[in-house]
Amino acid sequence: MAFYTNFHPFTNHFAGCIVPFLFGFGLECNAQNDTVALVNYTDKIIIKANIDTRNDVFFYKNEEENTQLHLKPNNRYRLFLSLDYEFLGVSVGFVPKFLGANSDENLKGESSFSDYQFRFFLGKWVQGLSYRKISGYYVRNTKDFAPNWIEGSDPYIQFNNLFSEVFGMSTSYVFNPDFSYRNIVYQNEWQKISSGSLIGSLHYDYNIFDLHEEGIVNKEKFFNVRLEPAYYYTFVLHDNWFLSANISPSLGLRFSKSESEVDGDPIIENNTYVTRRLAGGLNLGYSSKRVIYGLNLTFSADWYNEDSVSSTENDQFYGSIYVGYRFDPPRFVQRIFKPFTGREVAD
Incomplete structure (x- = not known):
């Protein structure tokens, strides 16, 4: 399998070590009242379904050899189901078979995707926790390595035993108390007046990138940390419609440790990289007291240089649609949350 050996430098690119949970700050979970600018719906349970076309595609470039490797999982759509109530939110993501995802497994192989997210609203603070795993990738530019390969009839080069965890x-x-970040991301508030805000975020994650293929063992662990100053602005178009735009450049560090083995020879490398990212998007949404739905368009570009001739990029442009419903929680749920929210429970 000369292919794996030739591109061993490309697959050595992810990094990390685990991180402490977060800064300490007071829990501000008391019930919030409506204001002139905002309507609060945190006393309602919100269930939502979101379908997107995002794919985790990796581009490895070697300028010296003028070669590229495009790795992509065979996931056409992803479905997320979420529930939010008071200061807590949770969502689960997976690949929906009933939408025809992975319908061409005979050519691209089988991939799996799972995603779990938790979020906590602490006054002006939002804390997120997540876990994601993807397994099974194929080489989108297979023809660059197999000139006689015919698209649509020949199978792509596949890494069936490659998986990534985050x-x-x-x-x-x-920063702006009259701007609702929750309105455009989680839909548990409604913004009544057009407004914008700077939103400062610190992202930190631990990653595992693992490949075992016919004599090739490559495992890379890395820790990313990046600071992201984002700006959001929401235009209120109607009593129930809004259009929001955002842009967010960011800069970070990646601490990497790779452990590989080629034909029984172990190789261990430690590296530190400077990472850069630019992201943005548009969100057109509708919100009534009960029903919510909308459309998102998002772009992102992540890149860093491994050395003077090799670089890694992850560029994406994708759309998503969501629909949700708000309803009053059962009394037993209200009683569970009362010590944190201070809301009275009706008899």
């Missing part, structure tokens, strides 16, 4: 956290702070 244990992530983020801490965000909303």
